Amino acid sequence: MIGGLSLSNIQSLCRKYTSLSATDVDKLIEIEATLSYYAELTDCYMFIDCMLENLPHAIVVAEAFPKTENGYGLYEKSVIGKFVFESFEPAVFAAFKNKEKSSITRAITQEGITVEQNVIPLFNDQQQVIAVLIQEKKVEMQTTPKDDFRHMPFALIEHIVEPNSQPIPVVSDLLVESIILTNHENKVIYSNPAGYQFISELSGLERFDNVALNKVLPFLQEVYDKGDVFFLEITIDSKSFIVKKIPIRDQNDKVTLLIIQDLTELKLKENELMMKTFAIREIHHRVKNNLQTVTSLLRLQMRNELSASSASAFQEALNRIYSISSVYELILENEDNAEEKVDVIALSKKIGHKMVGTSNTPSIQLTFHDDNVQLFCHSKKAVSLALIICELLQNALKYAFIGREEGTIDIQFQQDASTISLHISDNGVGMQEVKASLGMEIITRLVEYDLAGTFTIIPSEQGTHTQIQFPVSEEVFILND
Secondary structure (H helix, E strand, C coil), X not given: CECCECCCHHHHHHHHHCCCCHHHHHHHHHHHHHHHHHHHHHCCEEEEEEECCCCCCEEEEEEECCCCCCCCCCCCCCCCCCEECCXXXXXXXXXXXXXCCEEEEEEECCCCCEEEEEEEEEECCCCCEEEEXXXXXXXXXXCCCCHHHCCCCHHHHCCECCCCCCCECCHHHHCCCEEEEECCCCEEEEECHHHHHHHHHHHCCCCCCCCEHHHHCHHHHHHHHCCCCEEEEEEECCEEEEEEEEECCCHXXXXXXXXXXXXXXXXXXXXXXXXXXXXXXXXXXXXXXXHHHHHHHHHHHHCCCCCHHHHHHHHHHHHHHHHHHHHHHHHHHCCXXXXXXXXXXXXXXXXXXXXXXXXXXXXXXXXXECCCCCEEECHHHHHHHHHHHHHHHHHHHHHHCCCCCCEEEEEEEEECCCEEEEEEEECCCCCCXXXXXXXXXXXXXXXHHHCCCEEEEECCCCCCEEEEEEECCCCEEECCC
C-alpha cells in the first residue's frame, strides 16, 4: 500500500525486480487493460514479460487467458511473478535483444506445454524496449507420425501423443543446443526450438518445412558432403558454432542428425579473458621495469661516498626491491601463466643466490631441502613470502657469520595436509637476544597479516633456527603429481 492505494501486480513486480521508470510502468498498465480482449478475440494466451534488473532472466508481470471451464486452460494457475529463462523460451529473449518480432512454431514453456509463440517488443517514448508482449496458442500435435519418422526412435524426434491430451515434450525440446533432422533431400523434418531459432535467425525465414537446409544455409554444404560422423567449427557474421553431423540411416534412405552448439558467447568471454590477461601481463612488465628503475637510481646514489651504515641500509633496500621484482620475473617467464602462479621454491632459490652473491660473505653455502614439495601461490602472497625470505636471509648474512669467512644457511620447506612450514637455519654464532628492528617488524606483520601464519625462533645448540608456518589456502596451494 502506498498513500492508501494498492499497487497492481505490474507496479509491485516492476519496482521490486526491474529498473523501469514510473512512466514505463504506466505504459505497461495501459497495455494490460486490453490483454483480456485480445485473449478472447484470438483464443490465445497473452503475457507481458520484463527483464530483471541484475540477472539475465525475465519475469511475467501480466497475463490474460481465454475463457475456459477452469479459468486457466493450459495453465493450472497464474504465472504472474514467475521467472523466465532463455534456454526455455528463446523467442522472448530474441525479441528483447533484436528489438523486433520473434516467432517460434513449437516452443516448450517452463511448464512443459507445447505452444506456438509470437513475441513483439514494447517500446517507451525513447524507443527503448521496456517489455515484450507474448501470444501463445496450443499446438495441435499429429497423432500419426510422418513417413520420415516411421522408422526413427520416436523418443528422440517426436512428442509422446495421446488422444485429447497435452503432448509431453521430449528432452531435445528442452536443450540449449540446436537439434535438427533432415531427410535424403536435406529438408528439415524436425527441429527443436533452439534449432528453429538457429535456422530462422541465419536464413531470415519463418517457415522452412520444404526447403533444403544446405540451400538456405550454404555453409552447411561442407558438413553434408562428408559421409561419416563429422565435426566442423564455423564462424558466420561474428557468430561461432560447432556443428556435428551424424548419418543415422543407410545411403538409400538417408536421414541426417545435426547437433549445433552456439559458441559465440564462449568466444566473446575467451577474448575478454585474453585481453584481461594481456593487460595484467603488461602491468607486471611495467611494475618490473619500474622496480629496475628504482634499483638503478639507488645504485647511482650508492656510488657517492657513503658511510658503512648508509651503504648497508642501501643494500638492504636493494635486496627488498629485488625480492619483489623476482616475483614478477617468474610470472612473466611463463607466458601461459594466466592464473599468475608463482613457484615458491624457485622464488626462494632466486632470492637466496642473488643475496649471497651480492653480500660481503660470498663463501657462505646455501642448501635447499624441499621434500619434493610443489608449492605455489598467487602474486600477492608471493610478494609477502619473497620479503619474508629476504629479511631472514639478510639477518643471517649480516649477523650469523661475524668474524668467519665460511658458513651454511639451510632453507627447508615441509608440508602436511593443511600447513606449510618454512625453516631457515644457519650454523653461525647464534642469536643471543631478539632485538626490535625494521626487519623483524616486516617479518612479523607479513606473516601474521598476509599469510595468517606464525613466526617462531626455535632454540638451537648452534646458530639460529627460524620457522614460518602458514595454512594452505586458495592463494597458497600445493600441486600434487
